[in-house]
Amino acid sequence: MDDVARSAGVSRALVSLVMRGSDKVSEQRRTAVLKAAAELGYRPNAAARNLAQRFSNTIGVVISDLHNTFFADIVDGIHERATEEGMRLSLNTSWLRDADERRAIDQFLENRVDAIIVVGGQGPADVLIDTAKQLPVVSVGEVVHGIDTIVNDDELGAALVVDHLVELGHKDIVHIDGGAGAGADRRRRGFISAMERYGLQPRVIRGDFTDKAGVESAELLIDEGTLPTAIFAANDLAALGAMDCLEDHQLRVPADISIVGYDNTAIAGLHHISLTTVNQPRVSMGRQAFDAVFERLDGGRREAVTVVVQPTLVDRSTTGPCPTLR
Amino acid sequence: MDDVARSAGVSRALVSLVMRGSDKVSEQRRTAVLKAAAELGYRPNAAARNLAQRFSNTIGVVISDLHNTFFADIVDGIHERATEEGMRLSLNTSWLRDADERRAIDQFLENRVDAIIVVGGQGPADVLIDTAKQLPVVSVGEVVHGIDTIVNDDELGAALVVDHLVELGHKDIVHIDGGAGAGADRRRRGFISAMERYGLQPRVIRGDFTDKAGVESAELLIDEGTLPTAIFAANDLAALGAMDCLEDHQLRVPADISIVGYDNTAIAGLHHISLTTVNQPRVSMGRQAFDAVFERLDGGRREAVTVVVQPTLVDRSTTGPCPTLR
DNA sequence: GCATTGAATTGGAGCGCTCCAAGCATTAGC
DNA sequence: GCTAATGCTTGGAGCGCTCCAATTCAATGC
Numbered sequence: 210m211d212d213v214a215r216s217a218g219v220s221r222a223l224v225s226l227v228m229r230g231s232d233k234v235s236e237q238r239r240t241a242v243l244k245a246a247a248e249l250g251y252r253p254n255a256a257a258r259n260l261a262q263r264f265s266n267t268i269g270v271v272i273s274d275l276h277n278t279f280f281a282d283i284v285d286g287i288h289e290r291a292t293e294e295g296m297r298l299s300l301n302t303s304w305l306r307d308a309d310e311r312r313a314i315d316q317f318l319e320n321r322v323d324a325i326i327v328v329g330g331q332g333p334a335d336v337l338i339d340t341a342k343q344l345p346v347v348s349v350g351e352v353v354h355g356i357d358t359i360v361n362d363d364e365l366g367a368a369l370v371v372d373h374l375v376e377l378g379h380k381d382i383v384h385i386d387g388g389a390g391a392g393a394d395r396r397r398r399g400f401i402s403a404m405e406r407y408g409l410q411p412r413v414i415r416g417d418f419t420d421k422a423g424v425e426s427a428e429l430l431i432d433e434g435t436l437p438t439a440i441f442a443a444n445d446l447a448a449l450g451a452m453d454c455l456e457d458h459q460l461r462v463p464a465d466i467s468i469v470g471y472d473n474t475a476i477a478g479l480h481h482i483s484l485t486t487v488n489q490p491r492v493s494m495g496r497q498a499f500d501a502v503f504e505r506l507d508g509g510r511r512e513a514v515t516v517v518v519q520p521t522l523v524d525r526s527t528t529g530p531c532p533t534l535r
Numbered sequence: 536m537d538d539v540a541r542s543a544g545v546s547r548a549l550v551s552l553v554m555r556g557s558d559k560v561s562e563q564r565r566t567a568v569l570k571a572a573a574e575l576g577y578r579p580n581a582a583a584r585n586l587a588q589r590f591s592n593t594i595g596v597v598i599s600d601l602h603n604t605f606f607a608d609i610v611d612g613i614h615e616r617a618t619e620e621g622m623r624l625s626l627n628t629s630w631l632r633d634a635d636e637r638r639a640i641d642q643f644l645e646n647r648v649d650a651i652i653v654v655g656g657q658g659p660a661d662v663l664i665d666t667a668k669q670l671p672v673v674s675v676g677e678v679v680h681g682i683d684t685i686v687n688d689d690e691l692g693a694a695l696v697v698d699h700l701v702e703l704g705h706k707d708i709v710h711i712d713g714g715a716g717a718g719a720d721r722r723r724r725g726f727i728s729a730m731e732r733y734g735l736q737p738r739v740i741r742g743d744f745t746d747k748a749g750v751e752s753a754e755l756l757i758d759e760g761t762l763p764t765a766i767f768a769a770n771d772l773a774a775l776g777a778m779d780c781l782e783d784h785q786l787r788v789p790a791d792i793s794i795v796g797y798d799n800t801a802i803a804g805l806h807h808i809s810l811t812t813v814n815q816p817r818v819s820m821g822r823q824a825f826d827a828v829f830e831r832l833d834g835g836r837r838e839a840v841t842v843v844v845q846p847t848l849v850d851r852s853t854t855g856p857c858p859t860l861r
Numbered sequence: 862g863c864a865t866t867g868a869a870t871t872g873g874a875g876c877g878c879t880c881c882a883a884g885c886a887t888t889a890g891c
Numbered sequence: 892g893c894t895a896a897t898g899c900t901t902g903g904a905g906c907g908c909t910c911c912a913a914t915t916c917a918a919t920g921c
Contacts, residue, residue, distance in 0.1 A: 210877065220901045225879060235899065255645040256585040257877035260906045265582070275598075275607035276801070284601055288630070297642060300626035302610070316623060319581035420801065449805055456806040475602070475746065479775055480782040481807045536907065546871045551909060561869065583907035586876045 210251065217245035228253050259321055267297040268502060269317030273329035273391065274305050274418065277446055279472045279491060283328050283349055286495020294503060296323075305418065307331050307389070314340060324502040327351075328495075329391040329418075341513075345505035347498045350391035357501040358515045359494050363392045366487040366520035367399030370441050370469045373485070373522055375407050378531035379439040379467060382409070385426040385451060387443030388417040396443055396471065412437065416447055423450025431458055438466060438531045445470035445477045445486055452484075452527065463529030473523050483526040490518055536577065543571035554579050585647055593623040594828060595643030599655035599717065600631050600744065603772055605798045605817060609654050609675055612821020620829060622649075631744065633657050633715070640666060650828040653677075654821075655717040655744075667839075671831035673824045676717035683827040684841045685820050689718045692813040692846035693725030696767050696795045699811070699848055701733050704857035705765040705793060708735070711752040711777060713769030714743040722769055722797065738763065742773055749776025757784055764792060764857045771796035771803045771812055778810075778853065789855035799849050809852040816844055 214221045219238055226234050227242040234242075245251075259265040270287060272280045284300070291298050299322060303310035310331050317325050324345040327337065334353045340346050347357040367384075374382055384400045387393025397413060404411035414429065416422035423442055427450070430436045442448035448470030452462055462468050470477055473488035497516050504510045540547045545564055552560050553568040560568075571577075585591040596613060598606045610626070617624050625648060629636035636657050643651050650671040653663065660679045666672050673683040693710075700708055710726045713719025723739060730737035740755065742748035749768055753776070756762045768774035774796030778788055788794050796803055799814035823842050830836045 221877095222879080222901060222903095223899085226900090229879085233899070238899080252641075252644055254586070254647060254877050255642075256582040256591070256647055257906090258645075258879075259582040260580070260586055260908085261877080261879035263879095263906075272601075275601070275610055276604050278602050278604065281601035284628070285630075288628075298627070300628065301624070302614075302626065304611075304614070315578075316581075318578055319584075321580060321582055453806050476802055479808070480779050482805070547907095548871055548873095548909080549869085552870090555909085559869065564869085580907050583876090584909075586878085587907080587909035589876075589909095 210253075212249055213242065213245045213251045216249060217241045263321075264323050265297075265321055266295070267299050267320075267322045268499070269314075269320070269322035269325045270298055270300050271310060271313045271317075271325065271327045271330070272300060272302045273310070273327075273331060275302050277329075277418065277444070277472075277474070278476070279444070279474050279489075280328050282474075282491035283495040283498070286492040286497075287326060287328075287499045288495075289492070290496050290499035290503070294499075296503075303331060305331060305390070307333055311336055318343070323506060326498050326502060328498075331391070332389050345502045347501045348391075349494055349498045352392075352395070352515065355513050357505070357513050359498045359501065359518070360392060360395075360515070361489040361494070361518045361520040363395035363520070364399030364402070366471060366489075366522075367396045367441070368403040369487060369520065369522040370471075371400060371403035371407070373524065373528065374439045374441070374467060374469065375409070377439075377467065377528060378533075379437075380409055380531070381412075381437040382439045382441060383412045383414060383426075383430065383437040385414050385416040385423060385440060385442045385447050387447070388415060388422070390418040390443065393418070393443055400441060416443060418444045418446060420446045420450030420453075423447035423452070424454045425450075427451040427454035431455075436460075436466065438533065439469070439528070440466065441469045443471060445472045445474045445484060448484055448486070448527075449476065449482070462527050465532055467528040467531075469528055477523070477525070485525045485528040486523050487520045488523050489520055494518060536579075538575055539568065539571045539577045542575060543567045589647075590649050591623075591647055592621070593625050593646075593648045594825070595640075595646070595648035595651045596624055596626050597636060597639045597643070597651065597653045597656070598626060598628045599636070599653075599657060601628050603655075603744065603770070603798075603800070604802070605770070605800050605815075606654050608800075608817035609821040609824070612818040612823075613652060613825045614821075615818070616822050616825035616829070620825075622829075629657060631657060631716070633659055637662055644669070649832060652824050652828060654824075657717070658715050671828045673827045674717075675820055675824045678718075678721070678841065681839050683831070683839050685824045685827065685844070686718060686721075686841070687815040687820070687844045687846040689721035689846070690725030690728070692797060692815075692848075693722045693767070694729040695813060695846065695848040696797075697726060697729035697733070699850065699854065700765045700767070700793060700795065701735070703765075703793065703854060704859075705763075706735055706857070707738075707763040708765045708767060709738045709740060709752075709756065709763040711740050711742040711749060711766060711768045711773050713773070714741060714748070716744040716769065719744070719769055726767060742769060744770045744772060746772045746776030746779075749773035749778070750780045751776075753777040753780035757781075762786075762792060764859065765795070765854070766792065767795045767797075769797060771798045771800045771810060774810055774812070774853075775802065775808070788853050791858055793854040793857075795854060803849070803851070811851045811854040812849050813846045814849050815846055820844060 301313040328349045401411045470486040477484035627639040727737040796812040803810035
């Protein structure tokens with residue numbers, strides 16, 4: 210920076226102003242500085258800037274699973290708004306592991322990001338609540354009390370699924386749950402209470418938000434000989450895994466067994482898959498997550514908000530009439 | 536930090552040593568410092584540390600498309616090795632746009648990451664080469680001369696596809712290419728020369744690495760009435776898009792038309808999809824990308840290396856005999 | 862008992878930037 | 892011609908840490 214200042218014949222402070230796009234610099238000096246900077250290949254050191262400024266203009270985004278395109282859409286939404294407001298994003302992933310989520314948040318804190326958005330958090334609620342005392346924290350997909358939250362109504366979503374399946378005559382429905390995953394609890398609860406409302410026995414298998422969990426759960430059901438007539442998986446990935454495993458065993462979907470997912474990811478909509486699932490407005494949720502952060506950074510809001518968006522059932526071809534009825 | 540030092544009754548420098556896990560600190564002082572740090576909720580400021588240390592222990596990873604799980608596997612490989620070596624990752628995405636790739640690299644440079652890995656780069660080769668003068672840069676998927684590169688042999692991969700299709704009797708094959716995407720050039724060239732080797736007329740449609748490109752290309756072919764008997768898409772995503780569009784128009788795959796993708800992403804392997812595609816050892820490519828970075832940081836190597844891994848054809852059910860032959 | 866060694870600890874300079882108060886022109890107002 | 896106001900520009904302190912050389916302390920050898 211010194212070199213640039215010298216070469217442009219101005220002070221260091223003036224270079225700083227130019228690099229930050231201040232309007233308090235005469236056009237003449239500005240061009241001189243920019244020219245010198247370009248010639249010398251000068252690039253501001255963000256570490257030094259952040260240190261002096263006390264803020265980084267960056268939002269840390271923790272994505273729980275890069276393999277799940279559901280999160281990609283949410284990040285799209287966050288990015289869209291962040292770009293509009295001139296803020297940067299720094300991404301990190303937790304590989305669906307609690308420990309890695311903590312590590313990712315820690316890394317962001319050490320880097321002094323201005324805010325953190327956790328997308329599909331696995332659950333270290335204590336960490337989030339603690340962190341929120343220092344900077345804005347938004348959780349997308351998982352409700353954390355005392356923290357800004359953007360979620361869909363998972364209980365309703367699960368109820369929509371049960372309604373749909375019951376209408377098709379299904380009585381024996383298994384839910385492969387999302388374990389500790391974001392929203393998994395509420396989907397499970399929604400499933401159970403909806404089943405009970407119909408006087409049906411809810412069966413739940415412990416899983417998670419991966420295709421692997423879907424495969425393993427389906428295998429378990431087959432091995433035990435306790436296959437239901439319909440499976441409601443915690444998300445599309447698990448639904449696909451389960452479906453794939455069932456086909457391995459010559460079971461036809463939906464003729465022999467119906468399957469429903471959750472999230473309405475791009476794959477679900479493909480003809481070959483055509484998975485019945487529950488839609489969440491992903492991109493819009495991402496935008497709202499950014500907005501929640503932005504409101505706080507702008508100094509506007511201090512109390513936590515919870516934005517609940519409405520899920521909708523997307524009826525495709527993996528669900529059909531209960532086979533015993535036909 | 537001062538507070539911690541005071542509270543633990545030691546100097547600032549000693550706190551610094553403890554926080555960095557130095558072994559030159561007595562057990563007694565170490566515990567005293569850690570206790571004080573925990574009580575005060577002290578967390579080192581990475582910006583200040585990076586500034587003083589002149590390195591950040593962080594590798595910047597630019598992912599070209601969060602919607603493509605192909606990249607997630609590569610990041611898995613990078614992450615695996617980075618964790619072993621105690622290095623951090625910082626992610627960024629380019630949304631398949633040249634400008635955003637530059638922006639992402641710029642952001643990393645300002646943050647003074649120790650090295651940059653570009654996964655599926657779109658092509659600002661000048662930027663990469665320039666950047667590589669300052670720090671280790673590795674390109675995964677796209678060959679950039681003068682820069683460490685991890686690629687599969689795209690020309691061979693494309694040739695394998697053509698071999699396979701020709702063997703099935705196909706003569707009229709269209710390649711939906713990857714536009715400016717990573718490896719797209721080489722796949723296109725491999726396709727063209729393989730076709731010519733068989734004395735066949737290669738047809739190429741300009742596309743990119745998204746499902747949308749697949750849909751649009753298929754629509755174009757249908758509208759023009761120039762459908763071939765087989766389509767080779769630049770990647771799985773585009774293949775899925777094309778396949779989906781064809782089904783929309785009541786065309787059966789592979790009875791009416793065969794389709795091949797590239798990458799062998801998780802979706803391709805699903806029964807319902809069962810896409811014939813070309814496999815790349817993704818996780819291993821990620822590991823090798825990290826290793827290339829690490830060798831340089833270790834001071835070992837100075838000349839650029841190009842690691843070429845071998846692709847293999849994965850023959851599934853979206854390819855079948857040429858319909859005119861049956 | 863004294864010098865020697867090695868390990869543990871410390872103060873202070875410096876990393877590259879921003880911020881602030883102050884300085885300097887230049888123009889405007891009377 | 893003087894003061895005030897305005898617009899640019901500057902020097903220097905300080906952000907929170909690491910690094911280095913120097914210092915302290917305890918243990919060892921003769």
